[in-house]
Amino acid sequence: MSFFDDLFKPKEEKVKVPIKEDYQKNLDTIKEILKNCDDVIYREFQPMKDKKMNFAVVYAEGISNKDLLQEYVLKSLMLLSSDLLKEPRLMKEKLYEEIKKQSISVADIKEIDDMNEAIDSILCGDTVLIVDKWDKFFVIASKGWEFRSISEPSTETVIRGSREGFVETLRINTALIRRRIRDPKFKIKQMQIGERSKTDIAILYIEGIVNKDILKEVEKRLYEIKIDAILESGYIEQLIEDEWKSPFPQIQNTQRPDVVSAALFEGRIAMIIDNTPVALLIPATIVALLQSPEDYNERFLIASALRILRFISIVFALFLPSLYIAITSYHPGMLPTDLALYVAGSRMNVPFPAFIETFIMEASLELLREAGVRLPGAIGSTIGIVGGLVLGQAAVQAGIVSPLIVIVVALTAMAAYTTPNYSFAIAFRMLRFILMILAGIFGLYGIILGMIVILIHLCNLKSFGVPYLSPFVATETTWKDFKDVFIRVPLQFMKKRPEFLHRKNNDRLKNPKSAIEEDTEDE
Amino acid sequence: MNRNNDKISSFQLGMLISITVVGVGILTIPRTLTEEVGPDGWIVLVFTVFLVLGVGRILTTLAGKFSNQNIVEYSNSLVGKFLGTLINVGLCIYLVIFAAFELRIFGEITKAYLLFNTPIEILMITLLLTASYFARSGIESIARMAQMIFPFIIIFAFIITIPVLSELEFSNLLPVFRTPIYKIIQVIPVTFFSFVGMEMIIVCANFVVDPQNIKKNIDKSILMVAAIYMFILIITVTRFGIIETTHIIWPSLELFKTIDLPGAFIENIQIFVIAVWIITVFMTLVPLYFGASLTLSRIFKSKEQNYLVLPLIPLVYFMALIPENIAQLGDYSDRFAYYLGTFYMLILPSTLLLITYIKKKARRNKGV
Numbered sequence: 001m002s003f004f005d006d007l008f009k010p011k012e013e014k015v016k017v018p019i020k021e022d023y024q025k026n027l028d029t030i031k032e033i034l035k036n037c038d039d040v041i042y043r044e045f046q047p048m049k050d051k052k053m054n055f056a057v058v059y060a061e062g063i064s065n066k067d068l069l070q071e072y073v074l075k076s077l078m079l080l081s082s083d084l085l086k087e088p089r090l091m092k093e094k095l096y097e098e099i100k101k102q103s104i105s106v107a108d109i110k111e112i113d114d115m116n117e118a119i120d121s122i123l124c125g126d127t128v129l130i131v132d133k134w135d136k137f138f139v140i141a142s143k144g145w146e147f148r149s150i151s152e153p154s155t156e157t158v159i160r161g162s163r164e165g166f167v168e169t170l171r172i173n174t175a176l177i178r179r180r181i182r183d184p185k186f187k188i189k190q191m192q193i194g195e196r197s198k199t200d201i202a203i204l205y206i207e208g209i210v211n212k213d214i215l216k217e218v219e220k221r222l223y224e225i226k227i228d229a230i231l232e233s234g235y236i237e238q239l240i241e242d243e244w245k246s247p248f249p250q251i252q253n254t255q256r257p258d259v260v261s262a263a264l265f266e267g268r269i270a271m272i273i274d275n276t277p278v279a280l281l282i283p284a285t286i287v288a289l290l291q292s293p294e295d296y297n298e299r300f301l302i303a304s305a306l307r308i309l310r311f312i313s314i315v316f317a318l319f320l321p322s323l324y325i326a327i328t329s330y331h332p333g334m335l336p337t338d339l340a341l342y343v344a345g346s347r348m349n350v351p352f353p354a355f356i357e358t359f360i361m362e363a364s365l366e367l368l369r370e371a372g373v374r375l376p377g378a379i380g381s382t383i384g385i386v387g388g389l390v391l392g393q394a395a396v397q398a399g400i401v402s403p404l405i406v407i408v409v410a411l412t413a414m415a416a417y418t419t420p421n422y423s424f425a426i427a428f429r430m431l432r433f434i435l436m437i438l439a440g441i442f443g444l445y446g447i448i449l450g451m452i453v454i455l456i457h458l459c460n461l462k463s464f465g466v467p468y469l470s471p472f473v474a475t476e477t478t479w480k481d482f483k484d485v486f487i488r489v490p491l492q493f494m495k496k497r498p499e500f501l502h503r504k505n506n507d508r509l510k511n512p513k514s515a516i517e518e519d520t521e522d523e
Numbered sequence: 524m525n526r527n528n529d530k531i532s533s534f535q536l537g538m539l540i541s542i543t544v545v546g547v548g549i550l551t552i553p554r555t556l557t558e559e560v561g562p563d564g565w566i567v568l569v570f571t572v573f574l575v576l577g578v579g580r581i582l583t584t585l586a587g588k589f590s591n592q593n594i595v596e597y598s599n600s601l602v603g604k605f606l607g608t609l610i611n612v613g614l615c616i617y618l619v620i621f622a623a624f625e626l627r628i629f630g631e632i633t634k635a636y637l638l639f640n641t642p643i644e645i646l647m648i649t650l651l652l653t654a655s656y657f658a659r660s661g662i663e664s665i666a667r668m669a670q671m672i673f674p675f676i677i678i679f680a681f682i683i684t685i686p687v688l689s690e691l692e693f694s695n696l697l698p699v700f701r702t703p704i705y706k707i708i709q710v711i712p713v714t715f716f717s718f719v720g721m722e723m724i725i726v727c728a729n730f731v732v733d734p735q736n737i738k739k740n741i742d743k744s745i746l747m748v749a750a751i752y753m754f755i756l757i758i759t760v761t762r763f764g765i766i767e768t769t770h771i772i773w774p775s776l777e778l779f780k781t782i783d784l785p786g787a788f789i790e791n792i793q794i795f796v797i798a799v800w801i802i803t804v805f806m807t808l809v810p811l812y813f814g815a816s817l818t819l820s821r822i823f824k825s826k827e828q829n830y831l832v833l834p835l836i837p838l839v840y841f842m843a844l845i846p847e848n849i850a851q852l853g854d855y856s857d858r859f860a861y862y863l864g865t866f867y868m869l870i871l872p873s874t875l876l877l878i879t880y881i882k883k884k885a886r887r888n889k890g891v
Contacts (some may be wrong), residue, residue, distance in 0.1 A: 044569050330637075331637070331791075331794055433616075442641070442646075442649070444637060445637050445646065445798075445801065447798075448798050449649060449650070449653055450801065451802075452657075452802060452805055453653060453656070456660065459660070459664040459667045467667065472670070473667035473670050496581055
C-alpha cells in the first residue's frame with residue numbers, strides 16, 4: 001500500500017520543530033506549548049550532583065503508567081550516576097548509549113528529534129525523557145490507563161457463544177481479535193484521524209482473503225476525512241458511507257470480537273476506533289445485518305428455523321400496523337366474515353379512525369422505548385410495566401383504542417426486537433410510520449407503493465461497491481450465497497466463502513492450506 | 524460514490540425482458556385465446572412460442588452484432604441519419620405509448636378491485652411518479668429489481684394457485700384439436716402480441732457485460748414467460764369453462780376471487796394477487812419508461828438519461844388518459860400492438876439485420 005501512502009499524504013505537511021541542545025530551552029518550549037495543561041507532570045532531577053547534568057521526564061497523568069515510570073525509569077536513571085562517575089571523560093559520549101541500552105528497562109523506547117512529535121507522544125500517554133546537552137528526546141512507551149473490564153455487550157447477547165465484548169481501548173480490542181486469528185496474514189494497520197482528537201483507528205483485514213479493491217476504497221475514503229474530532233465509530237461510519245440520505249446502515253457495527261473475526265474470515269474489513277467499544281464491518285449487506293453470531297454455533301436446522309423466523313418478523317415489524325390500517329379502513333372484505341364483524345365490533349366505540357388509533361399507539365410505544373433507554377435500569381423496567389401494561393389496559397378500557405390494536409402494536413414491537421442489529425432495526429421503525437401514513441391515504445395500494453419505493457432504494461444502495469441486496473441481486477451469478485441467507489446449510493457444505501465480495505481465494509473448508517500458498521504466489 | 528451505473532448481466536437482461544413481457548399479457552391471454560379458438564388455445568400458444576423464439580433470435584443476433592452500441596447509434600449508421608432519426612423518434616413514441624397503456628390498465632384494475640372511490644388520476648400519477656423516480660436510478664437498479672422480483676412472482680403465483688386446484692374441471696379443455704390448422708395460423712398473431720415488450724432487448728442489450736450469453740438467457744426467459752402463460756391459460760379455462768372465460772374482462776384476476784382458504788386468516792386472496800400484480804405492472808412500466816428516456820437521450824446525443832425522464836411524465840400521463848373506457852383502451856392497445864408492435868418487434872430488427880448482412884457482404888466484395 002505504499003503507493004497509497006504516497007498518493008494520499010496529507011497536503012499540509014506538519015512543520016517539523018527541531019529540538020535544541022539546550023535543556024532549559026527545550027523544557028521551556030514544552031511548558032509553553034502545554035501551558036495550562038495541568039495534567040502534564042514535569043519531573044526534573046539531577047542524578048550527578050557535581051556534573052550538573054539535568055534530566056526531566058514529562059508525562060500526562062492518568063493516561064501513563066506511573067509505576068512503570070518510577071520503577072524502571074526514574075529509579076535506574078538515578079542509580080546511573082555512580083557507575084559513570086568513575087570515568088568522567090567518557091561520560092559525555094557514553095551517556096546516551098548507556099541510558100538507552102542499560103539504564104531504562106522498558107520494552108519500547110525510541111529517539112525522536114521533533115518537538116511536535118514529542119508533544120503528541122506526551123498527550124498519547126507516553127513519557128518524554130529530556131537529557132541535558134542532547135538534541136533528541138527519548139520517548140518511553142508508558143501508555144496505561146484504567147479501562148472497563150471485558151464484559152458481555154448488552155445489546156448483542158447470545159445464549160451460546162463467547163461472552164467477550166469490546167472495551168474502549170483500541171489495543172485491548174485488537175488483542176481480542178488477534179487471539180482468534182493467529183495468522184501472519186491478519187493485518188492491523190493503524191492511522192490517526194482527527195486534527196485535534198488524533199483518534200487511533202485500526203483497519204483489520206486478512207491478506208489474501210480480502211478484496212483489495214474494497215480495501216483501497218476504504219483507505220482512500222479514510223484519508224479523505226478532514227475533521228477535528230472523532231468521538232465514536234458513528235462519526236467514521238457517517239463520513240465514509242456511500243449514501244448519507246439512506247435510513248439503512250451501510251456499514252455494520254458490532255461490539256463482539258467473534259463477529260468481527262467471522263467477518264474477517266469471510267473477507268470483509270473491520271475497523272476499530274479508539275475510545276469506543278463499537279467496531280465497524282465493511283461492506284455490509286442486508287443479509288449480514290440479519291445474521292446473529294449464534295446462527296453458526298447452533299445446529300443447522302435450528303439455526304435455519306430461527307433465521308426464517310427473523311425474516312418473517314422483519315416483514316411483521318414493517319407491515320403489520322399499516323396492514324391493520326389498510327384492512328380495517330379500506331379492505332374489510334379481505335377478512336373472513338366472522339373476523340370482519342369482530343373487528344368492526346371491537347372498533348365500534350373507538351372515536352378515532354384506524355389511522356389515528358394506530359398512530360397514537362405506535363407513537364406511545366416509541367416514547368416508551370426512548371424513555372426506557374434513557375432511564376436507569378430499575379426505573380426503566382418500571383416504566384415498561386407502567387407504559388405497556390397500565391397504559392395499554394387503561395386505553396382499551398377507556399375505549400380510546402380497540403383491543404386489537406394493542407395486540408398489533410405488541411406484536412410489532414416484539415418482531416422489531418428480533419433484528420440482531422440495532423441500527424438496522426431502527427431504520428425499520430422509522431419506515432413503519434411512513435408506511436402507516438401511506439396506508440392511511442391509499443390503503444393496500446399505498447403499502448405496495450411504499451414497499452416499491454423502499455425496494456428501489458435498496459436496489460440503488462451499495463456498500464463500498466457491493467450491492468446492498470447481495471446475494472439477491474448481483475451481476476455475477478452468486479447463487480451459492482443462498483446457502484447462507486434464509487437457511488444456513490450445515491457447515492460441512494459451506495466449502496466456499498461468500499461470493500459477493502469477488503475475491504480470488506474462496507476455499508474455506510476444502511483445502512485451506514493450498515489456498516494459503518496461492519496467496520503467497522499472488523503477492 | 525462513483526456509481527458506474529451501466530453494467531448488467533445477460534441473466535438480468537433475461538429477467539428484465541420476462542417481467543416486461545409478462546406484466547400485461549398475463550391479464551388478457553386466456554380471454555383472447557379462448558375467444559378465438561375455444562379449448563385449443565394451448566395449441567396456438569405452443570406454436571406461438573416457436574415463432575417468438577425465432578423473433579428472439581433475430582433481436583439477439585442484431586444486438587450481438589452491435590454489442591457496444593445503442594439502437595439509436597447503429598440504426599443511424601445503417602439506414603442513414605434521416606431515416607434513422609425517424610425510426611428512433613418513432614421508437615421513443617412507441618415506448619411512451621406502450622408505457623401509457625400499462626399505466627392506464629393499472630389504473631383501471633386498481634380502481635376496479637382495490638380502491639373504488641379514489642380517482643383514477645391520483646392512482647396513475649402516484650405510480651407514474653414512483654416509476655419516474657425508479658427510471659432515474661438507471662439500468663443497474665432496474666435490472667436488479669427485476670432479478671429479485673421475478674422469481675418471487677413466479678413462486679407466489681404457483682403457491683396461490685394451489686387452493687384453486689381442487690376446483691379445476693379438466694373436461695373444460697375438451698374437445699381438443701377441433702380447430703382447423705388455418706385458423707390456428709390466423710390466431711398466432713393475436714397471441715404473439717402477448718409477447719410485446721421483447722423489443723426491450725435491442726434497447727438494453729448494450730449494457731450487458733457478457734454478450735455471449737444473451738441468446739441462451741433470452742431463450743430461457745421466453746420459455747419461462749410461455750410456461751406462465753400456459754399455466755394461467757389452463758388454470759383459467761379449466762376453472763371457468765370456455766364461455767365464462769370469454770366473458771370476463773380480466774379472467775386471470777377473477778380466478779382468485781372465489782378461493783376459500785381453509786381455516787385462513789384472510790378470506791379474499793384476490794387483493795393480495797392484485798397487490799403482487801401491481802408490482803409486476805410497475806416493473807413492466809419502468810423498463811419501457813426507462814427505454815423511452817434512454818432513446819431520447821441518445822437521439823439528443825446526451826450522456827445522461829435521468830433528467831430526460833421528467834419531461835416524459837406529462838406525456839405518458841396525458842396519453843394514458845386518452846381512451847375513454849376499458850373497451851376503447853382494449854381497442855386502441857390491440858391496434859397499437861398490431862401496427863407499431865409488429866414494426867418494432869419484427870420488421871425493424873429483421874430489416875436492420877438484413878442491411879447489416881448486405882453491408883458486410885458488400886464490404887467483403889469490395890475487399891476482394
